[in-house]
Amino acid sequence: MIKKQLPAHWLVIDWGTTNFRAFAMGEQGDVLDKVELSLGLLQVKEGAFAIELENVLSGWLAEYKHLPIYMAGMVGSQQGWANVEYVPTSVGIEQLAHNAYRFELPWGATATIVPGVSHQSAEGLFDVMRGEEVQLFGLAKLTGMADLVAIMPGTHSKHAAFNKGQLVEFSSYMTGELFSVISTHTILGRGLPETGALTDNLAFLKGVREGQGEQLTNTLFMARTHRLFNNITDAEVLDYLSGVLIGNELKALEAKQVQVYLVGGGKLCERYQLACQELGLESTYINGDECFIAGMAAIQKVMNNDN
Amino acid sequence: MIKKQLPAHWLVIDWGTTNFRAFAMGEQGDVLDKVELSLGLLQVKEGAFAIELENVLSGWLAEYKHLPIYMAGMVGSQQGWANVEYVPTSVGIEQLAHNAYRFELPWGATATIVPGVSHQSAEGLFDVMRGEEVQLFGLAKLTGMADLVAIMPGTHSKHAAFNKGQLVEFSSYMTGELFSVISTHTILGRGLPETGALTDNLAFLKGVREGQGEQLTNTLFMARTHRLFNNITDAEVLDYLSGVLIGNELKALEAKQVQVYLVGGGKLCERYQLACQELGLESTYINGDECFIAGMAAIQKVMNNDN
Numbered sequence: 001m002i003k004k005q006l007p008a009h010w011l012v013i014d015w016g017t018t019n020f021r022a023f024a025m026g027e028q029g030d031v032l033d034k035v036e037l038s039l040g041l042l043q044v045k046e047g048a049f050a051i052e053l054e055n056v057l058s059g060w061l062a063e064y065k066h067l068p069i070y071m072a073g074m075v076g077s078q079q080g081w082a083n084v085e086y087v088p089t090s091v092g093i094e095q096l097a098h099n100a101y102r103f104e105l106p107w108g109a110t111a112t113i114v115p116g117v118s119h120q121s122a123e124g125l126f127d128v129m130r131g132e133e134v135q136l137f138g139l140a141k142l143t144g145m146a147d148l149v150a151i152m153p154g155t156h157s158k159h160a161a162f163n164k165g166q167l168v169e170f171s172s173y174m175t176g177e178l179f180s181v182i183s184t185h186t187i188l189g190r191g192l193p194e195t196g197a198l199t200d201n202l203a204f205l206k207g208v209r210e211g212q213g214e215q216l217t218n219t220l221f222m223a224r225t226h227r228l229f230n231n232i233t234d235a236e237v238l239d240y241l242s243g244v245l246i247g248n249e250l251k252a253l254e255a256k257q258v259q260v261y262l263v264g265g266g267k268l269c270e271r272y273q274l275a276c277q278e279l280g281l282e283s284t285y286i287n288g289d290e291c292f293i294a295g296m297a298a299i300q301k302v303m304n305n306d307n
Numbered sequence: 308m309i310k311k312q313l314p315a316h317w318l319v320i321d322w323g324t325t326n327f328r329a330f331a332m333g334e335q336g337d338v339l340d341k342v343e344l345s346l347g348l349l350q351v352k353e354g355a356f357a358i359e360l361e362n363v364l365s366g367w368l369a370e371y372k373h374l375p376i377y378m379a380g381m382v383g384s385q386q387g388w389a390n391v392e393y394v395p396t397s398v399g400i401e402q403l404a405h406n407a408y409r410f411e412l413p414w415g416a417t418a419t420i421v422p423g424v425s426h427q428s429a430e431g432l433f434d435v436m437r438g439e440e441v442q443l444f445g446l447a448k449l450t451g452m453a454d455l456v457a458i459m460p461g462t463h464s465k466h467a468a469f470n471k472g473q474l475v476e477f478s479s480y481m482t483g484e485l486f487s488v489i490s491t492h493t494i495l496g497r498g499l500p501e502t503g504a505l506t507d508n509l510a511f512l513k514g515v516r517e518g519q520g521e522q523l524t525n526t527l528f529m530a531r532t533h534r535l536f537n538n539i540t541d542a543e544v545l546d547y548l549s550g551v552l553i554g555n556e557l558k559a560l561e562a563k564q565v566q567v568y569l570v571g572g573g574k575l576c577e578r579y580q581l582a583c584q585e586l587g588l589e590s591t592y593i594n595g596d597e598c599f600i601a602g603m604a605a606i607q608k609v610m611n612n613d614n
Binding site for chain 2: 017078118123125126127128156171172173174175177178181182184185186187210213214215216217218220221222224225226228229231245248249251252
């Protein structure tokens with residue numbers, strides 16, 4: 001393998017439970033190169049974060065030992081490299097920057113881990129995020145909006161609200177993880193054709209509409225009865241299920257009828273966009289990586305101005 | 308093994324997806340003996356229902372070849388012995404009896420499979436049950452009530468309403484199956500102590516209350532954040548999760564503030580009773596086997612009067 005000779009000035013890393021993504025950044029905040037690996041926290045042996053990171057970097061870049069590294073995600077959790085305490089809402093970008101954890105890497109460079117954010121609801125219940133807060137401040141930067149509502153689809157989908165440039169509240173929905181375990185491990189997914197591709201918009205939209213019902217655990221059972229009564233085919237079951245779960249998640253926003261940003265990967269956001277359309281919610285897609293990088297650049301800027 | 312010499316007149320069998328339960332009935336409708344096996348439909352090789360049944364009976368009873376057999380449950384489904392069509396609501400006991408499927412067993416006795424019931428909601432969505440309809444008519448018999456609301460906790464929990472002696476509507480909730488897959492396969496159940504016993508009433512009741520929230524997939528995530536913020540211990544997570552799912556299911560009845568019957572196994576019904584109490588719902592427990600037997604006796608009586 002030929003190591004890349006890049007005029008990189010710093011590195012940005014999104015290090016989550018199952019994925020690792022690193023971006024080599026140029027002087028102007030431009031992305032020079034990108035590496036994506038299935039090297040999530042679960043794959044890293046206890047205490048071996050520095051070793052794993054150096055393995056990746058030394059195989060990728062000819063020169064990396066002088067590059068400051070900015071990280072976010074579950075890497076800053078109890079199960080991660082260092083347990084960086086959550087910053088409670090409301091959170092401005094300054095608080096994220098000031099509460100970041102900075103330490104020296106074995107090869108001499110400086111590492112920074114951006115803290116996650118916690119939110120306590122009116123009912124006193126806590127919610128948490130790690131990594132999405134960087135994307136959200138990037139989204140605010142890219143759109144120039146001080147007030148916004150964003151949906152970040154995923155394993156634990158997030159709905160977040162900004163007010164006057166502050167992250168003021170957010171909630172998590174287990175949409176992605178539930179889709180995965182329900183389709184893999186319950187009777188609803190049994191005996192489906194191998195393809196399992198999410199391609200059928202009609203079945204998906206039927207799910208979105210029916211996912212508006214009062215009781216999710218009842219609506220999920222319809223994936224079974226629709227099959228029994230030939231209202232959907234075996235090939236459509238996963239689309240229907242995905243629609244039910246996404247539609248149910250969007251109920252939380254439907255009443256507000258706000259304009260929402262969809263932040264994340266293109267394929268999943270496309271499904272959310274279809275669902276939003278079906279429910280009369282106006283949505284705008286913005287790439288999650290772009291938000292992450294813009295957010296990290298903004299945080300880095302605050303930190304550097306502080307020094 | 309000594310085969311039992313019983314003055315049995317007929318046999319009642321509840322044959323489901325994962326379990327098989329047979330009761331030897333005396334002349335007066337009294338249960339002489341009972342057999343319970345993990346011999347669900349999933350364990351029976353295709354087309355081998357008669358062979359499996361004769362295996363069980365010949366090992367259990369000295370004389371069985373003359374005994375009529377009454378069955379209900381998934382044995383009457385597409386994946387079962389014979390696909391007995393659902394009877395649509397409203398359903399009286401006569402319709403169940405008249406639509407039962409009767410056939411001769413290889414050893415000369417008569418077998419009867421009671422049909423399941425389907426219900427179409429006001430929104431046009433179908434729901435189905437197989438086996439619970441027998442318990443419900445037994446419940447009506449045992450209580451002497453022509454109008455009642457019953458909860459039948461389980462893998463796919465059912466809420467059913469009787470009106471003037473007719474089963475008029477019901478809904479399924481995937482409470483049991485979701486509890487199982489969420490605690491086994493999602494992040495919420497990861498790293499819990501081995502015991503996993505459901506013993507903590509306070510954590511359970513906290514779950515019941517918080518399960519009343521608007522968005523189940525958000526509330527489920529609280530099983531994670533409560534752990535993070537030390538609001539519940541690792542040993543309490545499963546109790547909390549169970550509470551959230553049962554509490555969420557009971558939302559469907561809470562508004563109606565009716566008196567409900569809880570029909571099923573004692574241990575699970577006890578948890579539902581605690582939850583009902585917490586939500587101000589008056590509940591009465593009746594053993595599920597007793598309801599099943601009483602229901603089968605009532606159906607058999609109608610069938611015999613017809614002949």
